[in-house]
Amino acid sequence: MKLGLSRRRRAVAVIGAAALCTAIAATGCAGDEESNNNAAVSGAPTTALPDAPASGAPVRIGFVSTEGGAVVSLPEMREGAEAAAQYVNKNGGGIAGRPIELVVCKQQEEPTSATKCANDFVEQKVAAVLSPGTSQGGTILPIVAGAGIPYVTLNGVSQQELTSPDSAALSAGLPGTIGAMAAAAKDKGMKNFTLFASDGGGLGALADAMGAPLFQAAGVQLKVVPIPLGVPDPTPLVTSGLSGKPDGVSVIADAATCASVYKAVQTTDPAVQKVFIPVCLDPNVTGIIGMDAVTGSTGITATDYLSDRPDSVLYRSVLQAYAPSATVTGAASSGYQVVLALAGATDGIQGEVNAASIKEALRAAKGVEMPAGGGITFTCDGTAVPMLPSICSRQMLIGELNDQAVPVNLKVTG
Structure with missing residues (x-):
């Protein structure tokens, strides 16, 4: 099945606000999560930071911070970025x-x-x-690109961010998320899988077009059930989607739709295996459907918060040193990752560090490890997802959800 570019644009635009929360973290769009964070990271090791200060004239790097809005405000993304910048400057040898x-x-x-x-x-x-x-990437990118400035996003949402030669979208986005669902279904021995997808802008059709070959390659039959935006009660649609007795289900939607769909799933077939995207693990969702429906299920993420991998230990150590009030399992990880990913991708620059050399380094960098990414790598040469050439990786992480709704024992997919 093929979708025209205009239809892809509508689908991408409709999921914009949801994708912002979906991509950054399970708790990224929630409120006060300090107690949850303390429980989640209890016992996770940290380490002393090296002494490797940068020198010379500073490189000015712009950072887009979502703060002060009536609908969403995520200052922890900035706090994570500022912590990462301090680490780069004082301990990481600079860009x-x-x-x-x-x-x-x-x-x-x-x-x-x-x-x-x-x-x-x-x-x-x-x-x-x-x-x-x-x-707002579709607003920001054309202006900065017009001035010759490269745009680097951890989570691309707009059509411009995903296709422009001036953009590098480091994470796998929707293609990687659907691919991770297929990998989770295969790992769990599923034969049939139902995906409930918010239907705004043709997202349901897009999910079907992307998902069908991925699930087929995994030996799993996929059924996509579109959920109209704002539907007051999705129970009839959920009941229809579960009528074939699928082995597993997932939802791609905003938090409110996640809550209503999973609540209907729990009523109709509570034993069915579930695969959760981050936004569906928002405390506002888990509080409605209950942690019993979550714990032990499979979660998808792009961040390894809790393991003993050196890059995850470093992540926790940097936040401990430079942003001690930030939530380790929250939105700070996104700001941290995008700053340190830029440092990693530009490590080989020789000579002047400017917009042109950074853009060249991004396109030349291959197999760069995502900070606190659990082994995810990115390569920004346009080959990861050819239909969306600015996406730099197909990889995501899947793992079992613990009693804090955080994926653990992670495996790289894609």
């Missing part, structure tokens, strides 16, 4: 040896403030613009 000057601009997930940020970045002549994830 090609030079320190980062992080130029933060706060925007409220609407075009006016996003446009102002983009123009500010151009005026301040930053060498790159970083975004952990925003629904």
